[in-house]
Amino acid sequence: MRDMKGQKTAWVTGASSGLGLHTAMALRDDGWQVIAGARSFSREESNQDGIIRLGLDVTSEESVREFCRKAAEIALPDAVVQCAGLLVLGSCEETATEEFRRVIDTNYLGMVRMNREVLPLMRKRGGGKIVLFSSINGLMGIPFQSAYTASKHAIEGYAECLMLETAPFGIQVMLVEPGDHRSGSEKYRPHAAAMSDGSPYTEAYASATAQIHYDETNGSDPDQLGRKIAKLLDRKRIPFRKRIASTDQHLAVYIHRFLGARINAAVLRRYYIRGKK
Ligand SMILES: NC(=O)c1ccc[n+]([C@@H]2O[C@H](COP(=O)([O-])OP(=O)(O)OC[C@H]3O[C@@H](n4cnc5c(N)ncnc54)[C@H](OP(=O)(O)O)[C@@H]3O)[C@@H](O)[C@H]2O)c1
Numbered sequence: 001m002r003d004m005k006g007q008k009t010a011w012v013t014g015a016s017s018g019l020g021l022h023t024a025m026a027l028r029d030d031g032w033q034v035i036a037g038a039r040s041f042s043r044e045e046s047n048q049d050g051i052i053r054l055g056l057d058v059t060s061e062e063s064v065r066e067f068c069r070k071a072a073e074i075a076l077p078d079a080v081v082q083c084a085g086l087l088v089l090g091s092c093e094e095t096a097t098e099e100f101r102r103v104i105d106t107n108y109l110g111m112v113r114m115n116r117e118v119l120p121l122m123r124k125r126g127g128g129k130i131v132l133f134s135s136i137n138g139l140m141g142i143p144f145q146s147a148y149t150a151s152k153h154a155i156e157g158y159a160e161c162l163m164l165e166t167a168p169f170g171i172q173v174m175l176v177e178p179g180d181h182r183s184g185s186e187k188y189r190p191h192a193a194a195m196s197d198g199s200p201y202t203e204a205y206a207s208a209t210a211q212i213h214y215d216e217t218n219g220s221d222p223d224q225l226g227r228k229i230a231k232l233l234d235r236k237r238i239p240f241r242k243r244i245a246s247t248d249q250h251l252a253v254y255i256h257r258f259l260g261a262r263i264n265a266a267v268l269r270r271y272y273i274r275g276k277k
Helices: 018-029 061-074 097-107 109-125 146-169 202-217 222-233 247-258 261-274
Strands: 009-013 033-038 051-055 079-082 128-133 171-178 241-244
Touching (some): 009 018, 009 061, 018 051, 018 222, 051 061, 079 109, 109 128, 109 171, 128 146, 146 171, 171 222, 202 261, 222 241
Parallel strands (some): 009 033, 009 079, 171 241
């Protein structure tokens, strides 16, 4: 639904850096009014770059409600793109319950909170598009990323339910499954506090985290991902799943799905744990 000037509105969470920021910029460049949320936008700022920024902490019901209230006063959303996320690196054994909780609370429950505010608005106006950032980790486990992987698997299951329930109201849901992109900030990838030199996983952990770091630093272009999403959101109908990844990562998903657990584990162990970079 366009406003009087024919402009559509997108709300974008996690838009202070990385893929959220690139998606916000691409939407703005395509003529959307963009209302962006992140914790670091502590006060209301309408920057010269044409993106309206509002403070948002997706782990707080109150902050989510306040963000949606303020954003709705500016313009109701035609699309809500949810990118807020973080990753804690660590072994299953040494990642603390609190660290699991923080990741799930941000990545998965953050979306649950946003959607509970957004859905009534979209239902009333007869539709809208909800874009949920999952990951390749939403499709397969990667060593030393268990909290993140679990949160992204939760998003995948949740999105299927959301899509089935909301389609009759004209609401479309899209899961974006990015592979590695050169965007993630190190500050959103802390190591679990208990991972130390004395860890029984030290060697494997060092090898896997070096590989993870290498893959992200040499990953795909975040700007292109932003532009792909903007292009998709311009369509009348959007796909339910959109994987945006390198050929290798498409292949990894294929191996995981079709070649069985033993082959998949051998490939992943070789890549992350014995691989040298
Ligand atoms: N980069 C990749 O290769 C990659 C691959 C697959 C999937 N993804 C997914 O893409 C999304 C963006 O990741 P990224 O790596 O590009 O970005 P990033 O640079 O790691 O940025 C994360 C964003 O989330 C926001 N955020 C974190 N906690 C928040 C909270 N409690 N409330 C509101 N905002 C919060 C951060 O802003 P503030 O700190 O200002 O709040 C920041 O804008 C994530 O969902 C990630 O899982 C990324």
